[in-house]
Amino acid sequence: MTAAPQALRTGRPTKPPRSLAVPIGMVAFLVITWLALSEEFGIGLDIGDLIEDAGRGVDIWAEFLEPNWAFVPQTFGPMLETFQMAVIAAFVGCAVALPISFLASRVTSPNLATYLADRGILSIVRAIPDILYALIFVAAVGIGPLAGMLALFFFNIGVVAKLLSETVDGVDTGPIEATRAAGGNRIQTTRWAVMPQILPNYVAYSLYTFELNIRASTVIGIVGAGGIGQLLNAQRAFFRYDNLAVIIFELFVFVFVIELFSIWVRRRLV
Amino acid sequence: MSVRTKASRPVAPSHAKRNASLIAVALLFIWAAVSIEADWTELADVPRGIARLFYRMFLETGPDWTYLGRAGEAMLDSIWIAWVGTIIGAAISLPIGFFGARNVSSGLASNIVRQVLNAIRAFPELVLVIVVFIPIAGLTPVAGALAIGLHSVGTLGKLTAEVVEGIDSGPVEAARAAGGRPLQVQRWGVLPQVLPEIVAFWLYRFEINIRAAAVLGVVGAGGIGTIVQETINYRRYDKAGVAIIVVIVATILIDIISGWVRRRIIAGSDAKHVSSEVLEEPTFAAAGAGKIDTDAG
Numbered sequence: 001m002t003a004a005p006q007a008l009r010t011g012r013p014t015k016p017p018r019s020l021a022v023p024i025g026m027v028a029f030l031v032i033t034w035l036a037l038s039e040e041f042g043i044g045l046d047i048g049d050l051i052e053d054a055g056r057g058v059d060i061w062a063e064f065l066e067p068n069w070a071f072v073p074q075t076f077g078p079m080l081e082t083f084q085m086a087v088i089a090a091f092v093g094c095a096v097a098l099p100i101s102f103l104a105s106r107v108t109s110p111n112l113a114t115y116l117a118d119r120g121i122l123s124i125v126r127a128i129p130d131i132l133y134a135l136i137f138v139a140a141v142g143i144g145p146l147a148g149m150l151a152l153f154f155f156n157i158g159v160v161a162k163l164l165s166e167t168v169d170g171v172d173t174g175p176i177e178a179t180r181a182a183g184g185n186r187i188q189t190t191r192w193a194v195m196p197q198i199l200p201n202y203v204a205y206s207l208y209t210f211e212l213n214i215r216a217s218t219v220i221g222i223v224g225a226g227g228i229g230q231l232l233n234a235q236r237a238f239f240r241y242d243n244l245a246v247i248i249f250e251l252f253v254f255v256f257v258i259e260l261f262s263i264w265v266r267r268r269l270v
Numbered sequence: 271m272s273v274r275t276k277a278s279r280p281v282a283p284s285h286a287k288r289n290a291s292l293i294a295v296a297l298l299f300i301w302a303a304v305s306i307e308a309d310w311t312e313l314a315d316v317p318r319g320i321a322r323l324f325y326r327m328f329l330e331t332g333p334d335w336t337y338l339g340r341a342g343e344a345m346l347d348s349i350w351i352a353w354v355g356t357i358i359g360a361a362i363s364l365p366i367g368f369f370g371a372r373n374v375s376s377g378l379a380s381n382i383v384r385q386v387l388n389a390i391r392a393f394p395e396l397v398l399v400i401v402v403f404i405p406i407a408g409l410t411p412v413a414g415a416l417a418i419g420l421h422s423v424g425t426l427g428k429l430t431a432e433v434v435e436g437i438d439s440g441p442v443e444a445a446r447a448a449g450g451r452p453l454q455v456q457r458w459g460v461l462p463q464v465l466p467e468i469v470a471f472w473l474y475r476f477e478i479n480i481r482a483a484a485v486l487g488v489v490g491a492g493g494i495g496t497i498v499q500e501t502i503n504y505r506r507y508d509k510a511g512v513a514i515i516v517v518i519v520a521t522i523l524i525d526i527i528s529g530w531v532r533r534r535i536i537a538g539s540d541a542k543h544v545s546s547e548v549l550e551e552p553t554f555a556a557a558g559a560g561k562i563d564t565d566a567g
Contacts, residue, residue: 043411057405
């Protein structure tokens with residue numbers, strides 16, 4: 001017996017009950033924002049001061065607008081190094097991340113303990129920003145591209161394993177059942193039922209990590225881990241804004257070209 | 271005369287293209303590994319180097335827990351920087367996102383807005399802080415927050431525009447039919463549909479910005495990044511170890527809280543399921559990337 005059709009009612013419908021979540025969220029938001037903005041606890045943001053000081057910035061900005069193009073040849077070496085580091089770290093990182101992602105998904109992980117352990121390690125790997133990796137590896141193995149590649153390697157594992165394990169979570173289970181029914185063991189199931197489904201995503205994520213590595217190179221170079229960032233930091237220390245402008249422009253073009261390339265590849269994958 | 275004369279296997283598809291790409295990638299890797307000016311024999315020393323560092327950080331004298339207060343304060347500074355940056359980004363990106371949505375503004379206007387957003391996204395926070403904000407605000411947390419805010423406008427604006435484009439047009443028509451003025455239509459027809467998803471994006475961006483704030487510390491914008499760099503430079507590894515633990519614990523805690531709130535917001539709304547690929551984009555803030563998109567450029 002289903003509910004009888006309700007009698008036609010006129011008038012306003014009753015309001016849904018108010019949830020407490022919204023007011024609580026609003027209060028939390030206001031308190032945190034007040035703390036964050038205050039001079040005493042937070043960062044002390046004063047718009048008046050900012051407007052006053054904006055004039056100071058104009059002179060420096062003007063220097064950025066006159067790039068020293070003669071500096072271009074000096075950037076080739078570090079740019080090449082950045083490219084090489086990005087290739088190596090993305091290649092090795094993505095290769096290592098593949099089995100890690102399979103262990104981090106309930107679909108392909110052999111048991112709960114492995115799954116939880118893998119997830120736990122991954123969340124620690126992901127919690128460390130790339131700059132910290134760079135600082136740690138520079139301290140451990142010295143200044144140079146090796147430290148940078150190691151930093152990028154760990155950073156890439158975090159990115160790819162997170163994305164890929166979620167893709168594995170979302171695969172169609174039909175092929176998995178079929179492979180099991182045909183007598184496939186866990187590895188065979190992963191290889192023949194899961195892999196073909198996630199492969200396009202895997203390629204897309206790998207390209208994406210490569211792109212990230214080029215962008216991240218500015219950051220990790222600042223602490224001495226090689227590549228264009230190291231040059232950028234040196235020019236910054238000498239206040240050579242005209243040279244900095246060249247480096248930033250080149251990076252912009254570099255990233256743009258790589259982005260176009262990966263869009264082209266991804267289109268062909270779909 | 272049967273139609274099917276023999277039961278033949280289907281022809282295996284050609285793998286030529288796939289194999290060619292695989293070989294190309296392998297060659298690229300080998301070229302990079304051979305030509306880079308790095309001494310690969312040092313790779314053998316890496317485990318020892320890391321073990322030594324780990325030993326100095328946590329075992330030699332034990333972590334210097336007296337440093338916990340200072341590191342915690344610095345981490346809090348980073349959190350404030352990320353919070354203020356996220357609010358700046360959210361506040362500016364919300365109206366811009368509406369203008370970037372084709373169904374709200376016109377096709378031309380939305381194209382222009384999207385291109386501007388793409389250009390903003392192309393500059394990592396680190397570049398923004400060095401070029402734009404340190405000249406104005408000096409080596410202060412404010413410079414960091416502004417850089418994070420501006421960069422966030424790029425990603426949040428784009429996501430907002432995409433969500434607004436995906437709305438159900440029913441409520442919009444209803445609001446219009448009821449005599450709503452343009453702004454009222456947006457407020458009552460569009461906003462309630464998109465707000466849960468957009469707030470979830472804001473929270474997610476906050477998680478990313480925490481990591482970005484740590485990076486900005488290294489160029490002097492304050493916060494935990496400055497602390498880790500200083501302690502490592504002065505070889506106070508016992509203190510650096512504490513700072514790193516603080517980063518890991520605080521980041522994971524915030525990820526957990528923020529992730530829980532995000533899921534509640536999305537689950538409590540009628541919002542269409544947000545694919546985790548969009549919401550959980552791995553955008554590494556420091557690297558200043560946009561989400562995996564096919565129409566960037």
